[in-house]
Structures are given as C-alpha cells and as structure tokens.
Amino acid sequence: MGTVVDSANQGAGSMPPNKKVTVIFVLGGPGSGKGTQCTNIVENFGYTHLSAGDLLRAEIKSGSENGTMISNMIKEGKIVPSEVTIKLLQRAIQENGNDKFLIDGFPRNEENRAAFELVTGIEPEFVLFFDCPEEEMERRLLGRNQGREDDNIETIRKRFKVYMESSLPVIEYYNSKGKVRKIDAAKPVGEVFEAVKAVFAPADEKVAA
Numbered sequence: 001m002g003t004v005v006d007s008a009n010q011g012a013g014s015m016p017p018n019k020k021v022t023v024i025f026v027l028g029g030p031g032s033g034k035g036t037q038c039t040n041i042v043e044n045f046g047y048t049h050l051s052a053g054d055l056l057r058a059e060i061k062s063g064s065e066n067g068t069m070i071s072n073m074i075k076e077g078k079i080v081p082s083e084v085t086i087k088l089l090q091r092a093i094q095e096n097g098n099d100k101f102l103i104d105g106f107p108r109n110e111e112n113r114a115a116f117e118l119v120t121g122i123e124p125e126f127v128l129f130f131d132c133p134e135e136e137m138e139r140r141l142l143g144r145n146q147g148r149e150d151d152n153i154e155t156i157r158k159r160f161k162v163y164m165e166s167s168l169p170v171i172e173y174y175n176s177k178g179k180v181r182k183i184d185a186a187k188p189v190g191e192v193f194e195a196v197k198a199v200f201a202p203a204d205e206k207v208a209a
C-alpha cells in the first residue's frame, strides 16, 4: 500500500506517537452500497470499517450531550459539524489495534475534508467511489428496512441534495489529485465486489512485496 502516514508527523491532537495508519475514504451517494461492500473488504483484506454515520448514531444512543443535535441533523439529512465527527473517528482509530481503516461516509463536505486533514494530518491512500444512479439508490434505501429515521422519502430527497451539492465536490477534489477509484455500484452485490477486489488486490500485493 503506497503512502502510510507516520503519526509522529501529524497535526495537533493526532494519533499516539508512532501509530502509522493507512486510511481509505469510502464515498458515494446514500444507498450506493458503501456499507455492504465495506463488510466484504473487511472479510477479505483485513481492514477495520469505520462508518461515520454509525459512529454518530452510537453517539446519540450513548446519551452524549451532543445527542439531540446529532439526531436532529440526521433527521434533516444535514451534515454534523466536523469537530464532532472527527473526534469520534479519531477515538475509534486510536482505540483500535489495526492500522488499516476504511472510513465510510466521510468526508461529506469540504469542511469535513479540510478539518480532518488539519487535525489528523492523514491523507487518504485513495478514495473508493461507489457511483450509482439516484433512482437505484432511492429504491435500495426505501427497501433497506433497518428502522433508520432518515430512510423515508422526505429525508432521502434532502440527503440526495446534500450529496449533490456538498459531497460530490469532495470526490471531484480527490479526482483532480488522481486519488479516486470509481466503481459501477448499480450492478448486483457480487459483481460490484469483483470490481472492488481489482482495486484492492494489487495494493495488497504491494504491501506483501
């Protein structure tokens, strides 16, 4: 795997000294299949999956003082202030023994991206981008059935708007740096994973070499 960040050189409030981490950002629209494919990547390539949305939902459940604010933002499909999400991601990385992380659903906007880089000093190895048409994502979200408060048509439409206006520009930013690995996510799960494997397998061989 290419650049591995040495945390000793990272920004203020970063990882413990000498903890080297490799980070891959997993991005794509709501319902594009990020979580589903992260599960497959974890099983096959030894990464730890950190979903920003899951961390925020766990924070609500924990009774944190930020819980109500986070819950309201999620119900509206809005993006939670970066400092909150970054703190959760940092803590999850620090507490985990692994050194390879899939960060799913982050960065969601330019503020997320710039603040994460500033605070942690971490640059992603690459960005795995699940590209899926909106009508397919909508169909999947309406059928997900996991009791999520934001999987209703009103909030889904708001999430799509935020994705188009705030998240796609972040993907474009990384694309301009040659860091985006784009996957056709409209195909069945197994076919999508075949394309994902092709991205990870050469990187894994490089680590072994």
Ligand SMILES: Nc1ncnc2c1ncn2[C@@H]1O[C@H](COP(=O)(O)OP(=O)(O)OP(=O)(O)O)[C@@H](O)[C@H]1O
Pocket (backbone or CB within 6 Å): 028, 029, 030, 031, 032, 033, 034, 035, 036, 037, 053, 105, 140, 141, 143, 144, 145, 185, 186, 187, 188, 189, 190, 192
């Ligand atoms: N390739 C696929 N074909 C059909 N259904 C899929 C595919 N990938 C995932 N799904 C289903 O679509 C729904 C959304 O998938 P998933 O939760 O992985 O998306 P996500 O991108 O993580 O969503 P979110 O950003 O909202 O958390 C789930 O019910 C999942 O089982």
Ligand SMILES: Nc1ccn([C@@H]2O[C@H](COP(=O)(O)O)[C@@H](O)[C@H]2O)c(=O)n1
Pocket (backbone or CB within 6 Å): 030, 051, 052, 053, 054, 056, 073, 074, 075, 076, 077, 078, 079, 080, 081, 085, 104, 105, 106, 107, 108, 112, 150, 159
């Ligand atoms: N970087 C992020 C990620 C997520 N959120 C909020 O959580 C909602 C659900 O996210 P999923 O990735 O699980 O779909 C999302 O709509 C945001 O409200 C966030 O604020 N910042």
